[in-house]
Amino acid sequence: MLSRAQAALRDVIRADAERVGPFLVRFDEHDDDPLMNYAVPDEGAAPTPAEVDALVAAFRARSRTPRLEYLLPSPLVDAALGAAGFTVDHLLPLMAIDTLTPPPTPAGLTVDAVTSDEDLLAVSVVQNTAFGVGRTADADDVARQRSLLRDDGVVVLARLHGEPAGAGAFTAPRHGLAQVAGIGVLPAFRRRGIVSAVCADLTARVFDAGCTPFLETEPDDKVTRLYGPLGYRTIGHSASVSLR
CATH class of the missing domain: 3.40.630.30 (Gcn5-related N-acetyltransferase (GNAT))
Incomplete structure (x- = not known):
């Protein structure tokens, strides 16, 4: 499930993304909000220092904050980014569902x-x-x-x-x-x-x-x-x- 979820998150941005080494990168030309600009590593990515440097340069060239989103565990990506000075902003729970329990609908x-x-x-x-x-x-x-x-x-x-x-x-x-x-x-x-x-x-x-x-x-x-x-x-x- 996690592998399929990561593939789905990657594919959502693929059509509009740029490739930088083992990363797909989504840049929003109208908005510099970090939430709108981010990279997703390939499945099984093992980024080299040069590839991470190229990724950072691509963000800096567009006056964007270098940022990535990816599912854990991904130890090789963690290590490469950590060595380059990246820090974790958030660890977000990823949730899935098999059967929906509908809530009460608020009146109106x-x-x-x-x-x-x-x-x-x-x-x-x-x-x-x-x-x-x-x-x-x-x-x-x-x-x-x-x-x-x-x-x-x-x-x-x-x-x-x-x-x-x-x-x-x-x-x-x-x-x-x-x-x-x-x-x-x-x-x-x-x-x-x-x-x-x-x-x-x-x-x-x-x-x-x-x-x-x-x-x-x-x-x-x-x-x-x-x-x-x-x-x-x-x-x-x-x-x-x-x-x-």
């Missing part, structure tokens, strides 16, 4: 798959606000959402009594898996069960597509408070490492 909440520019902008407003992105959502965000849709992903918008409140997505199915991601809720609507409802909706859609859902989350109470009750279980960890 609807969750719909969306495709219009207006709705995709509303999704971006929710996500940028929820994740603390320090800028206003704009046409570039809509273009990113539309790119996900073109790649057979799905974007959903949650409305509470008709007002945008939450959002999320799942990436294009790869290797029988699809990643549930980008789940965010506006601060005014938190602690009302909206995250659980959005996650459950996306999870059900992935199952309906004949795939197994998985997700990465913060190492906090979301693991047990939000996703565990739906049926998700921790199967491993994803490392986010960077060179400051």
